[in-house]
Amino acid sequence: MGKRERSLLAESAGLHEAARGVLADHVRALEAVRAALAPIRAELVGRELESIPVSRLKDVTEGRLRLGALEAAGFGSVRAVYETSRYALRQLPGVGAQTADRALGAARQIARAVEETVSVRIDVDHPEPRTTALVIALRTLVEAGPELRRAVDAATRLDARLGELLPEARPAGGRLGMLLAGRQKRERALAALAALRELTADAGARDVRLLLAQASADLLRTPASELEAWVDFELRSPEYYSQLAEVSEHRSDVAAAEGFLPSEVAERVHAQELDDTRRRVSLRGYQDFGARFALAQRRVVLGDEMGLGKTVQAIAALAHLAADGHSHFLVVCPASVLINWTREIGARSTLRALPVHGAERLEAYEEWRERGGVAITTYDMLHSLPAPDAAVGPDPADVADGPVGPVGAGAKPGMLVVDEAHYVKNPDTRRSKAVAAWAGHCERVLFLTGTPMENRVQEFRTLVRYLQPALLPAIQHGTAAAGPHAFRKSVAPAYLRRNQRDVLSELPALVQVDEWEEFSAADREAYLRAVEDGNFMAMRRAAYADAEKSAKLGRLRELVAEAAGNDLKVVVFSYFKDVLGTVRQALGADRQAQATDQQAAGRLVFGPISGAVPAARRQRLVDDFTAAPGHAVLLCQIEAAGIGLNLQAASVVVLCEPQIKPTMEHQAVARAHRMGQVRPVQVHRLLATDSVDQRLLHLLKNKTRLFDAYARRSDTAEQNPDAVDISDSALARRIVEEEQLRLAKEAG
Incomplete structure (x- = not known):
């Protein structure tokens, strides 16, 4: 036994230490999330228990619980019993030790059942200290990414295996150790040494050390600021909810x-x-x-x-x-x-x-x-x-x-x-x-x-x-x-x-999807004419110039058809009234082709709601859309319907083109994604590649995410949404010039 064996043992011990370090770092990250989650879940459970009358305690005890004394003492809900100590209950007139114990046991049983059903929803528009702490704690796990699960799994396997092999192989670290060991121990040491050699070689081939080192680095990063955490949550909320479900073991x-x-x-x-x-x-x-x-x-x-x-x-x-x-x-x-x-x-x-x-x-x-x-x-x-x-x-x-x-x-x-x-x-x-x-x-x-x-x-x-x-x-x-x-x-x-x-019980109620389409030949021809003329608004709606050959309209029909198959209501937004007219004609033709009753087919598509429609008429259109059984489509001009209307009946939102002002899209989507919405809202933004859409998104995204979040959350932004938006005319001029230059280079 010599230098090579000692080197192998040292390498194995280092690998074991790295694995145990990852596991310890992961446990700390999980405990941070659980600590932040506990008071939020406790409050949710408390609210549910508050709504359950104290009489339901009898159901848990199969009628063996006498509640008269508790009710006489003012205990009206299960929460009141649950949050009272055994000693305090026993001090109530007419409540003996057995009644107090049974009542408290029944309340705790109901609380455990409630805890398994409550879902934590994180309200990004109304952050408060407890949810902020939870988002910050979750961000550590989210930032580590999907590689963290691989690292933890690898660390778990290594910890178990190395924990067995290293003590067995220790005598092989020197001649004296082997001499003092008995025959059986020497055989076990040699076998363990061979296993360690194979294990470390496999770990090296799969870059396990690098995987563990990266996981520890990710888990030990300085916690994010409140603003950074909330901005990241807005961008990657499904990943946060996924981690939350795993940590809380809520299924x-x-x-x-x-x-x-x-x-x-x-x-x-x-x-x-x-x-x-x-x-x-x-x-x-x-x-x-x-x-x-x-x-x-x-x-x-x-x-x-x-x-x-x-x-x-x-x-x-x-x-x-x-x-x-x-x-x-x-x-x-x-x-x-x-x-x-x-x-x-x-x-x-x-x-x-x-x-x-x-x-x-x-x-x-x-x-x-x-x-x-x-x-x-x-x-x-x-x-x-x-x-x-x-x-x-x-x-x-x-x-x-x-x-x-x-x-x-x-x-x-x-x-x-x-x-x-x-x-x-x-x-x-x-x-x-x-x-x-x-x-x-x-x-x-x-x-x-x-x-x-x-x-x-x-x-x-x-x-x-x-x-x-x-x-x-x-x-x-x-x-x-x-x-x-x-x-x-x-x-x-x-x-x-x-x-x-x-x-989707723990997922946020908003799922956003960018639907990228390639221009059809007709779309591109209309777009090139608009760019040549320097007509920014024509560039934005070129994708709808030919309804029969429009790529965006084709995708919109597919989205509406799938929503119809699932009895979901759809609201379609566009800045342009003529685009909505084209959409109505396309969807109306589809409906009439499928329906035996043409009048019934027409009722499936409501609107468009535009600036020319009086406010009372707008509300009637929304009410009719909401009352329609099953699937229906409501067409809305985004400036007219983006503010003031409650469109929570819709669970699918389609934006026909990106908007110059981000607040305009945000407010429009908020018409459907609001208090009272019982289904997750899907937002589909129709976009054309190599076009004004792509340029517009690129320029708007160049503003830093932190500035956007700060401005959007400031009092000024709440009172004046236009404060954070880029000038329409300046943005339009810049995009037109860039598109003219790009297309000229392509032509040359």
């Missing part, structure tokens, strides 16, 4: 979060590992389950309600497969979301996203074949791409009329993801046949759709035919008639759906 209904799957399917999903080394985002519990479901069941439909992050779950599944050695993946989606997929893959994972679209799609496809990554193409382009020739999964004859297009030696995807999968509900269309051909060649296929399938059984049968044809005999119309639980049980091997109300 939504497990059965609902798991889509009411049968136990045997749920157990198989739980057993599926999910590697996060190629992922850059933390997952909510239900999202983690959804990604595992896609991997465990291999060929499935993920049908979560809109706003639950189906894209993120798909990316998590792709990242797992990439970490497992798969190199090629394919995403098929409508053209309107191709840009979003490209951006999301780059932001949420380390995977390489490669759009395969347009005139150079075949060159991009060949690059994908050679280099791998995630190829992203559209339904209209898929049929023209050579499909891989190694068939896996169900017989193509079972899923369509046979392969479509040239079938060449393309790389077989590790997973095929089909977004907005209800687009292929008609098996006779070209797009459906192309998807079927690719699905027949892929072992793993993930269909994404927010449309509830239990209401459209025939469409769902079509989707299952692409995925798991053996399930078709079990999927009949009568199954859906028996209720959603019975339906989901019959299709559990291939279908997972969760609803917002079941799984």
Whole structure:
């Protein structure tokens, strides 16, 4: 035994110390959050207990509790009993020791049940010391990012393993130690030394030391200031709520979060590992389950309600497969979301996203074949791409009329993801046949759709035919008639759906999504004319110049259709009255094409509310929109409807273009996202790449986040929202000049 063995022991001890340091730092961060959370949860529990009459204590004790003396003493609620000591209760006239103990025990039992159900909501517009302390504590965990979970898991494993091996291997640190040890101890020491050598080599190969060092550095950073923490919370609130749910161990209904799957399917999903080394985002519990479901069941439909992050779950599944050695993946989606997929893959994972679209799609496809990554193409382009020739999964004859297009030696995807999968509900269309051909060649296929399938059984049968044809005999119309639980049980091997109300109890009530679209040819022609004329307002609404070919209108129709499928109300904002007229015509035509009663179809779209509409008429439009059963759409000019109207009936907000004044958007969204809103509000901002939209956002974002937050929270800003906005005319001139220069360079 010599220098090499001592060096190995020292290295192992250092690794053990680093692992224990991360675990200790993590515990301190968790305790800081729990300490900040405790008084907030206590107050929430207290409020709930205040609303429960003291008579309910009898229910807990099955009627064995006599409450007359407590009620006579003025105890009207469970909270009053819960917050009173056993000694104080026993001093009340007519209350004996047994009654006091039973009453207090029953109150504590109810309090524990309440504590499991209360959800902490952080009000960013009304910060107070307790929530500020909570946000600051949470920021430490959020800043550490998804790598923190990997570091803690690695540290936990190392701490356990090294804690066993180091004492066993200690005699091998010197000749004397080995001489004094008995034969069995020497054998154990040598075996432990060999295990340490293997463990440290593996840790070195996986950069575990760097992972642990970074985690400790993140956890030991100086706490953020109040302002920094609140600004960061506004930008990344889902990540804060995700950490809050994990720390508080507050969970939504497990059965609902798991889509009411049968136990045997749920157990198989739980057993599926999910590697996060190629992922850059933390997952909510239900999202983690959804990604595992896609991997465990291999060929499935993920049908979560809109706003639950189906894209993120798909990316998590792709990242797992990439970490497992798969190199090629394919995403098929409508053209309107191709840009979003490209951006999301780059932001949420380390995977390489490669759009395969347009005139150079075949060159991009060949690059994908050679280099791998995630190829992203559209339904209209898929049929023209050579499909891989190694068939896996169900017989193509079972899923369509046979392969479509040239079938060449393309790389077989590790997973095929089909977004907005209800687009292929008609098996006779070209797009459906192309998807079927690719699905027949892929072992793993993930269909994404927010449309509830239990209401459209025939469409769902079509989707299952692409995925798991053996399930078709079990999927009949009568199954859906028996209720959603019975339906989901019959299709559990291939279908997972969760609803917002079941799984978003701790998430903020506002989810914002930027919907990036590429100009259609007609859009671009109108835009170039507007830039040439120096017409800023025409540039802003060029994307709606041709309603039939407008990319933004296409995406808006999709959003409204998905909201209709989920019985959600939609409010559409635009600065321009003529844009709203175009939107009304487009949506009205859609409704009339789908409805048998033309008058009923017209009632689905209300407005537009504009400056020319009297205030009383505006309110009547809002009242009619609110009273309409189920889905409806309200069109609003943002300056007219952004202030003073209560639009909380809407849970989906669409902004047709970005606004020059950030406060204008904020106030408009606040019409729906306000006190009394019972559903999470989804805000979709329609944006065009390489356009005034992109320039406008870039210039507005150049103002520092801290200044924005300070100005917005100051008394002056509350009294005069225009105080923090850039001059309209100056901004318009600058954008027009920059766009003219950019397009001139491109032309040259």
